[in-house]
Amino acid sequence: MGADTGAFKKILQLEVQKGFADNAVMCGLDHFLSRWAKEAATGINNPDDLLEFHKLKLSDPGYARMSEDKRHKWITEVLAFLPKLENQPAGAPVTCKVSKAKSTAKTPASPKTDGCPPALDGDISLVKGISAATAPKFHKMGINTVRDLLYYFPNRHLDYSRLKKISQLEAGSEQTIIANVWQSKVNYMGGRRSTEAVLGDDTGNMRAVWFNNPYMVRNLKPNARVVLSGRVSIFNGRPVFESPEWEELPDEADLIHTGRLVPVYPLTAGLHQRSLRRLMKNFIDISTPGISDFLPEDTLKRNRLLPLAEAIRQAHFPDTEELKDTARNRLAFDELFILQLGVLAKKKRWQEQTGRALKVNLPAIDHFISRLPFKLTDAQTKCLADIKADISKNVPMSRLLQGEVGSGKTIVAVISLFTAAANGLQGAFMAPTEILAEQHFKSVTRLFASIAKVSTLLDGVHTFEGLLDHPLRVALMISDMKSSQKDILKEKIKKGEIDIAIGTHALIQKEIRFKSLGLAVIDEQHRFGVEQRSALKSKGLNPHILIMTATPIPRTLALTLYGDLDLSVIDELPPGRQSIKTRWLKPEQRNSAYNFIRKQIEAGRQAFIICPLVEESEAIQAKAATAEYETLSSEVFPEYKVALLHGRMNAAEKESIMKHFNEGKMDILVSTPVVEVGIDIPNATVMLVESADRFGLSQLHQFRGRVGRGTEQSYCMFLAKNPSLLGQERLSIIESTQDGFKLAEEDLRLRGPGEFFGTRQSGLPDLRMASISDVGLLEQARKEATRLFESDPELNLPENKALEEEIRRVWPKKSEWS
Template sequence: MEKALPRRRPAGLPNVSRRTGPTVKSNSSTAANHFTITSSQQNRLDDPVAYVRGVGQARAEKLSCLGIRTVSDLLWYLPRRYQDFTSTKPIADTVPGEPVTIMGEVISVEDKPTSRDPRLWLSIARIRDDSGIAEAVWFTRTKSPKLRPRFSPAPPRGALVYLSGVAERAYGKVSFANPEWEDATRGVEGEPLNTARVVPVYGLTEGLGQKAVRRIVSNALSGYGDEIREVLPFEVLGRYGLPERRWAFLNVHFPSDMASASLARRRLTFEELFLLRLALKWRKSQYKASGTGLKHGPDGQLVAAFMKNLPFALTRAQEKVIREIAGDMEGPTPMARLVQGDVGSGKTVVAAYALVKTVENGYQGAMMAPTEILAEQHLLSLKKLLGPLGISVYLISGSQSQKERQEALTAARSGAAQVVVGTHALIQGDVEFSQLGLAITDEQHRFGVTQRAILAAKGGRPHVLVMSATPIPRTLAMAIYGDLDVSVIDELPPGRIPVETHWVMPSQRPRVYQFVREQVSRGRQAYIVCPLVEESEALSVKAAASEAERLERDVFPDLKVGLLHGRMSSSEKDAVMTDFRDGRIDILISTTVIEVGVDVPNASVMVIEDAERFGLAQLHQLRGRVGRGRHRGYCILVSQAASEVARQRMQVMQRTSDGFEIAEQDLRLRGPGEFFGTRQHGLPDLNVDILPGDLRVLAEAIEAAEGVDIEELGPGRRLEQLGHEISRRFGGMISWTGV
């Protein structure tokens, strides 16, 4: 029969009645969609974390290494996982391999160095209850063989303890390795945080253990629980079955069971996504209301000449997007538009149209690309398209000579440069424009929102166009690019031959290498992509370098093999890609740094090793690097594909080349978390990791946000408290002047 242990709330967590939020004060010089908060009105959750009982300055410095600087940061530092120690049993009834809690008296403790390593100490405690005896073992490492550990990890002899861990049995003995324990006799201050409950497990830093973090979080909830105020409208809570905010924070850290932990996390995930969507929606309304923009006239002779000179017919999708861009640029407010299209769908021509329209109306255009070689590729493409029209196109990049850079800077400043293409160098302080009317960023997921804002700010209120070759399902596009209008090029130019995709087992590598050799003998080139090693970028580089060395030595000794990886400098990467583009490398061994890249029409084969370790969208982007010329492209996925999800990925890649269908399947298989990498999309850090099962929460949060009138968030309005929280969480993003 299981023994019932005391079940109480973590130390002294008070019952809190609902309280009203802080008063939000209007800034008379701003529009109704923006407000400021005076220091006296700020929530106590913004107190430094050092104010929490048990923290102090030394621990506060350690917590800052985890990004925790305020009480709010601490509350939002959510557990990575949980250990369920709610099953409590007598020692004799424990089951091997089962997480369990026992309660008993410590009858002996022994600390001794191990025989193999005198710096590794062994602490052994024997615990007895009415049914038997269990042995618990802990290990401690010292700096010197002569030193004893300052503190034994074992409980003291004679103590009555809760002990939680995974039980094992050997030779009739019950044992635990490195279990958690707590004194069971200390009253309220001894409430179990580490045993006999669902125990939170946090990410740590040096000098802070799990017990310390749990106690600090418990103290924060106890001391600041009254300050956790509801920010979601109560009708939203009811419609989506969400618990109140304070309950969610209590139960995400110290849940009574796993169901409560799941519900609490769902509530907090909803809140983050709901606030983010509203922040983007708010930001878009600010941008549209902040100025009249550069209102252009209807297309004139220059645009007509551009259209007439095109060596190919536009697709219906391209024509539709061009009409949308024209409508924006001829309208009363600045354009803020994302154009997303599949690989090879013709986004460059659409961007060129916008640049020609800009020049025709007397303004300059700028296009920013993530790498120098991609910027140079755009330069060549735009010169071919715009040069015959007499439009001057200049390049500004980090690798230019001082003379070339100075000439380009002077031309941009004077207006002689009608179109300027560049890398991050475009947003440096010495780059000035005479009259910037259009700011384009290509491959948006390589830039932060701030970077495109800086570029746009160089022109006052220019039109903004963002180009992305990563198809994103509509729900995610609304969450990630909610501050932009979205256009989609969902049609490929006629005549493009789809890349032929094959999935092979690792045992078939010799045949794959033979096929690569045959393609190279015909004058083609090949990529071989190595996966990133999740644990370490350094290991990834080592793996790619080792593979390049093996292939060059054992498989392709007569061919020119190159190496490209993420630890190279930008100039080194560009040099390798230039050699590959110009035919000085036959086979390029690479990590995924080629995912966004350069047009090498002669590359006809891509071999992707351990393909199951890539997401579908990433595989599709990689595949798009081949078959860009007049020769058929081949993508060979080398994968054991042991799991069902991996097999489904390989089958989808073989079945379709439609990037939007692939994006939907990727979302179904992996969930939305991959799309919320803040470094990819330039979003502020989210407090909650977006998990595969969160797709429904995301859809509900966006649906709820769409029903909120932005005007109601302003000072003195019904949702003033919600507006305060949005400003508090995402205020920096909302206040940027550029899109």
């Protein structure tokens, strides 16, 4: 027996007598056990007893954090187990610790850090095991600092925790054994040199083979004690491990690759799972004891959250599935909680500023609305009322306007911009791409021209008479304009001679100054970062902000990620809009799709064909689209006029192509995903999307929205060559669902918030653990954030100082947390 169980038994009995107060031994039971358990484990010879020893977590039970009831239960279980330690059979001791050991005394000190963990904001090369040569490989994965490595969590775990004897092994499931190596040799299997070993325990022998790996034989020394984990197959009636994970049974160190829940980390070229896992285990053991918690104590207790250090440790190398889930819950809560505090702070800062109250009941505004060539829907009228209520106050508006493709958001924006002009102020209308900015300019000027006299058309400026007591001047400002033309427009904007400026990022360049910016409308906000929004706000005296998106965002998600905005939803389509017939086609149906496009063109209609999403590079997308265009125009549709559109073209080229397509001079438009939002061609009735399984549901729905904008029945076809199970599920859903909000919910569930929303581009903190589709945790985090924000909005109280520092670190400097 390795340790005095009698003395330990007396300590536990005394602890019971003292009412489980953790004062039976100096410094508490956790401190005592960190030394006692190590010694006790060396005397355990029976693998089953060793497994039970670790299930009781005797090396680190976390007794100080237990409730009184849990302490009572744990001590009862330990007292029942102690007699087994007193009756161990003779033989070589089994000394593996399947669970983690927290003691840093056994961990070799890093020469880089003199035995102390490196500072969290220090460079990754300070971590023991990461050299100047290997650091760039970590940089490729976005790991630049020590903190990045600490939060580089596995994407899954293999369950190798089920310790069995050889006689108990079953085919199929992941299992672990502790055995002696009797023999190892190199054999030829399938024409390749492989390693074969014979191993045994007190219940029998078995084989293990490592295919195409003859070098393993060097590591498997006769009589070595090893742990093997993996899937078992049955060959000739006997169990065989095929290429299992393995490691020598350590004396006083934790198992890393076997005998536990084993982490599997994302990799890049030049990094290998076993070496990274070993590095991470050493790093986590050294680093986590020094991590301080930034959440206030009462927040931890109220939400029953793990301490931060324990959560990080369990997220990497969990003792049980339950602890892994509890750890991930804590880390996800942190992300959502800090996200909420950030957006609440942004809203507070914005609302503390003084804005300009606009008059919203001017006769000119009512006259303009009454002369529109169509009647507003009830939903449009309601959203307009929300906006009018906001801009009539001297607090700047910050509102999100959501609406399905074709729901009429643009006219609501135009009326709002007209209201600013009627008050003698300027309006800015920003779109994410030049194509969309030009399209907005056309649709806005076309609308004004339908009810007012056009007096001048000068260099991107349209002037309209009869709408206000002064000429209404609308201008287009994009980066691709001639320098001389841009200089003229900049001067006009600065002097207040432009009422409504429409453009892209060009509108927020430093050299552009508005005389009196009253309202800024931003289309498809999720494509703009916080930095751009802040720059636009700086152009005027705290202008009112209206953000529009055609991406249906579930309300819970909108309130979380846009927590600084008020929300309006256009939840009905204008009369006459038809549902779009949608089909998911197999590769063998490609010719049928082409024939259907021919029929539509023969009927006088037009078609879109969307090229596959190759990768983020616009250059490669353009090249792929060009190749597709050449095939379609010369081989598939030689009898029709086929045009090509991609993001690498200059504005003039895009303008010419869209003009010809809109005028019906082209039959088919082959395009990269640049047509995802906004482009309006009423005569286009058919959409074909290539490699549709590569796109998310929301993006597919946006593509579908490019057709069906006229009065004719429209169609959308999705081609997918060999979709994954996830891809098949996506395509089945969109084939049967037209409701954008339902599709958005499904998209969130299938892809997660990062891909759905693109947090890296949004100016929001990254979400590693949180799933915004987890409504329960999301609402819990919002509730806690609101509670804290109401009691200490500046986080000035001493108990909130660590949290305030963490928020400043997590939220980018470009955000409004300052």
